Amino acid sequence: MDRKNQHFMQDPRSQYDLSETKYDSSQPDPGLDTLLQPKADHGERSYKGSGRLTGRKALITGGDSGIGRAVAIAFAREGADLVLTYLESEETDGKETEQYLADSGVKVCSIVGDISNEEFCKELVHFAVDRLGSIDILVNNAAQQYYVEKLADLTSEQFQKTYATNVFSMFWITKAAVPHMPKGSSIINTTSIQSYQPSAGLLDYASSKSAITGFTKSLAKMLINEGIRVNAVAPGPIWTPLQQSGGQRPEKIENFGQGVPMGRPGQPAELAPMYVYLASQESSYVTAEVMGVTGGGHLP
Ligand code: NAD
Ligand code: MG
Numbered sequence: 001m002d003r004k005n006q007h008f009m010q011d012p013r014s015q016y017d018l019s020e021t022k023y024d025s026s027q028p029d030p031g032l033d034t035l036l037q038p039k040a041d042h043g044e045r046s047y048k049g050s051g052r053l054t055g056r057k058a059l060i061t062g063g064d065s066g067i068g069r070a071v072a073i074a075f076a077r078e079g080a081d082l083v084l085t086y087l088e089s090e091e092t093d094g095k096e097t098e099q100y101l102a103d104s105g106v107k108v109c110s111i112v113g114d115i116s117n118e119e120f121c122k123e124l125v126h127f128a129v130d131r132l133g134s135i136d137i138l139v140n141n142a143a144q145q146y147y148v149e150k151l152a153d154l155t156s157e158q159f160q161k162t163y164a165t166n167v168f169s170m171f172w173i174t175k176a177a178v179p180h181m182p183k184g185s186s187i188i189n190t191t192s193i194q195s196y197q198p199s200a201g202l203l204d205y206a207s208s209k210s211a212i213t214g215f216t217k218s219l220a221k222m223l224i225n226e227g228i229r230v231n232a233v234a235p236g237p238i239w240t241p242l243q244q245s246g247g248q249r250p251e252k253i254e255n256f257g258q259g260v261p262m263g264r265p266g267q268p269a270e271l272a273p274m275y276v277y278l279a280s281q282e283s284s285y286v287t288a289e290v291m292g293v294t295g296g297g298h299l300p
Helices: 066-077 088-104 118-132 156-180 203-226 241-247 272-279
Strands: 057-061 081-086 108-112 137-140 186-190 229-235 290-293
Touching: 057 066, 057 118, 057 156, 066 081, 066 088, 066 137, 066 272, 081 088, 081 118, 088 108, 108 118, 118 156, 137 156, 137 272, 156 203, 186 203, 186 272, 203 229, 203 290, 229 272, 272 290
Parallel strands: 057 081, 057 137, 081 108, 137 186, 186 229, 229 290
Antiparallel strands: none
16 A cells, blocks of 8 residues: 655545555464555655665664565665565565665665574674674564463463563674674664553563563663664554454454554554664664654653
């Protein structure tokens, strides 16, 4: 669902009118953008770069789909070379993202693997430094989210895997990356509105996002001594495969995002400019912050 007119002044509530659209309630795990119905807007046709990241080197986790894909498209069009990573089972989405980046004139490399594994996290950073020479922007964006209604049904395996994927990976990747990050670099972690307003049924996910918010603020205070800024973006309800593939109860998908003041879910394309801002030197006085993009659901 690309919007050619995204740059025109318009009522944000009706910018993406999906009232007549049939939402598929679910798809198999892991969710794929290729199967997402209705299609999401990643800025494929609308994002226009203006050289804000020329020559920067960026590593983006979960760059195949959803918010990560929108960030990859925006960063590439702003002139950054990229390394993307995602799960092996998501290669269809990864290849499609690469196709959108093909004409942006920057270098794009991908590596598949599971970031809940510490060894892969180290390998990923090694790969990125080998291909790009440095890491100037690190976007820790990948995460898993599985809705489990009752506490008794939430397994230790799921709880631990959620934390390994969403939180521990951030520690492993960041620790390995920082020695390769020059002064002026920027780390951007994807947290969530769930960090502040946790839903029942997302006990592991929501609390992992609260951990990411705390991790971001503490890390920012450590790394400013090395000239590196660290911030987080907290999205509200955004239309991505994460939601359709077990992130929400299937019954909730039909009305997904309608509870926020904007009355609709956000599109990945509406997130990307915030990541560009935090990655670029324009945000030079911004660190240890969490920036909400919530459709009015707002952070505390
Ligand atoms: P998405 O499914 O498109 O992206 C998540 C990505 O995480 C996947 O594409 C996958 O590549 C990666 N991933 C998951 N487990 C992994 C693993 N073990 N190893 C390697 N990669 C793995 O969905 P999205 O909504 O774009 O999610 C991106 C970020 O946005 C996540 O951190 C999510 O928590 C956050 N977020 C999403 C929403 C929303 O409503 N969609 C709201 C708040 C926060
Ligand atoms: Mg994906």
